[in-house]
Amino acid sequence: MQNIVKRALKFYDIEARRSFTTDQYELVVIELGGGRSVTLAVAISPYTGNKCYSFAPRRTEIKSVGLDRFI
Template sequence: MRKPLKFFDIAAGRAFTTAEYRVVEVEIRFPHGVERRPMAVAVSPYTGHLCYSFAPRRSEIKAAPLTTYFKE
C-alpha cells in the first residue's frame, strides 16, 4: 500500500490527502543543466484538476554527503 501524500488544489484553495496518485519524472531546467525529479500527480476531488506534489524519496537511495559536491 502506498503512503498517503498531501496535495494542494490552487483553484479550490484547499488541501487534500490521498494514496491514489501516480509518480512521474519532471525535467527542471537550470542554467547549469537539466535535472529530473520525481513528482506525484493526483486528481483533485474538489475540481478534478491535476495536482502535483514532490514524491517521497525512496529509503533505499542514500543521500550523498555535501563534500561530494565541492571541488577542492
C-alpha cells in the same frame, strides 16, 4: 509476507484553495537536464477534478508486515 502500501501524500488544489490527502496518485519523473531529474506525484482533486502536483518523497511505499511478527 510483506505487503507494499502507497504512502498517502498531501496535495493542494489552487483553484479550490483546499488541500487533500490521498494514496491514489501516479509518479511522474521530469528530466531537468545535466543528468538531474525530479519526481512529482500527480493526483486528481476531489474538489475540482484538476490535476494537482506534489513533490514525491524518494520512497513512496511503506512496507507493512503482519502483526504475527510482533507477537
